[in-house]
Amino acid sequence: MSLTDMNPPLVVDEEELRHARAQKRERIAKWVLPVVVIALAIFMWDRIVVWNDIPHYILPGPGLVITTLIADWGMLSSALVVTLKITLAALSVAVIGGVGLAILFTQSRYFEMSFYPFAVILQVTPVVSIAPLIFIYVENRLAGLLLCAWIVAFFPILSNTTLGLNSTDHNLRDLYKIYGATRWQRLRYLQLPTALPYFLGGLRIAGGLSLIGAVVAEYVAGTGGIGSGLAFRILEAGYRLNIPRMFAALLLIAATGVVIFTAASLLSHALLHKWHESAIKRES
Numbered sequence: 001m002s003l004t005d006m007n008p009p010l011v012v013d014e015e016e017l018r019h020a021r022a023q024k025r026e027r028i029a030k031w032v033l034p035v036v037v038i039a040l041a042i043f044m045w046d047r048i049v050v051w052n053d054i055p056h057y058i059l060p061g062p063g064l065v066i067t068t069l070i071a072d073w074g075m076l077s078s079a080l081v082v083t084l085k086i087t088l089a090a091l092s093v094a095v096i097g098g099v100g101l102a103i104l105f106t107q108s109r110y111f112e113m114s115f116y117p118f119a120v121i122l123q124v125t126p127v128v129s130i131a132p133l134i135f136i137y138v139e140n141r142l143a144g145l146l147l148c149a150w151i152v153a154f155f156p157i158l159s160n161t162t163l164g165l166n167s168t169d170h171n172l173r174d175l176y177k178i179y180g181a182t183r184w185q186r187l188r189y190l191q192l193p194t195a196l197p198y199f200l201g202g203l204r205i206a207g208g209l210s211l212i213g214a215v216v217a218e219y220v221a222g223t224g225g226i227g228s229g230l231a232f233r234i235l236e237a238g239y240r241l242n243i244p245r246m247f248a249a250l251l252l253i254a255a256t257g258v259v260i261f262t263a264a265s266l267l268s269h270a271l272l273h274k275w276h277e278s279a280i281k282r283e284s
Contacts, residue, residue: 060244068244069251076233076245080252083229086142086214087260090149094206097150098157099199106165106191107183123155127213131220145217145229152213153206160202164195197276200268207260215253 042062048054049061056064069076101119105112131148138144168191176186218231228236230249237245272279 057241057243060247064244065247065251069248072245072248076230076249076252079228079230079233079249080256083211083214083218083231083253084256086145086149086217086229087211087256090146090153090213091207091210091260093146093150094153094157094210095203098154098202098206099161102158102161102165102195103187105162107187112162119155119158122151123159127152127216128220131217135221141221145214145221148217148220149210149213152216153210156202156205156209157199158202160198160205161195164198165191167198168194197268197272197278200264200271204261204264204268207264208257211253211257211260 046061046063049059060068101115105116127148130151131144134147135141135144138147165187172190173186176190181189214229215231218229219235221232230253234246234249237243237249269279274280
C-alpha cells in the first residue's frame with residue numbers, strides 16, 4: 001500500500017469556503033458600511049454649505065460644529081452631566097418600578113386589572129402636556145425633571161416585563177405545580193428567566209425614552225443657572241442665534257443616546273448569547 005493510499009488528501013468543501021468568506025464579508029460590512037454612509041452624509045453636508053454659501057447662523061458646516069464643541073466644551077460638558085444624571089436616574093427608577101409592578105401584576109390578576117389602565121394613561125398622554133402641571137405641584141426642579149423623564153421611560157419596562165412574565169410555557173408551569181413549587185419558586189426559576197429577553201428589549205427602548213423625557217422636561221422647565229442641562233443650552237443658543245452651539249449640543253444628545261442604546265445592547269448580548277435563541281449565532 002502506498003503512502004498516498006494511507007494518507008488521502010484532504011478535500012475542502014467549496015460550499016464551506018464560500019460560506020466562511022460570506023460570513024467574513026458580513027462581519028466587515030457590519031462595521032464598514034455604517035462608517036462609510038455617515039462619512040458620506042457629513043461630506044455632503046459640508047459640500048452643501050460650501051456650494052450654496054450658506055451663512056453659519058442658518059446652517060453651520062460640520063467643521064464649525066466640531067470647533068464650537070471643542071471651544072465650548074466646558075459649558076456643554078457640565079450641561080451634559082446634568083442631563084445624563086437625570087436620564088440615568090429616571091431609567092433606574094423606571095427599571096425598579098416597572099419590574100416590581102410587573103411582578104405584582106403577574107401575581108394578582110385583580111391588581112393588574114385595577115392599575116394597568118393608569119399606566120396606559122400615563123403612556124398615551126404626551127409628557128409635554130403633563131410637565132407644566134408637574135412643575136407647578138413639585139417645588140423641587142430636579143425632582144420635577146426626574147418625574148417627567150420617568151413617566152416616559154416607565155411604560156416600556158412595565159409592558160415588556162409583564163408580557164415576558166406571562167409568556168412562560170404552560171406545560172412547565174403545570175410541571176412546577178405537580179412538584180409542589182411555591183409561587184415565588186415558579187417566579188424565580190421559571191418566569192423571571194423567561195421574561196429576561198423581554199425586559200432587555202424594553203430596556204433598550206426605555207434608555208432612549210428616558211433621554212427624550214429629560215430633554216423635553218428641561219425645555220418645559222426653561223430655567224437656567226448652574227444646574228442647566230443641554231436642552232437649556234440649545235434654547236439659549238437659539239435665542240442668541242448661536243446655531244453652531246445648537247448643533248454641538250444636539251450632537252452631544254445624539255451621541256449620548258447612541259451610547260445608552262449600545263450599552264443596553266451589550267448587556268443584552270452578555271446575558272443572552274449563551275442560551276437564548278435571539279442572541280445565539282447559528283450557521284445559516
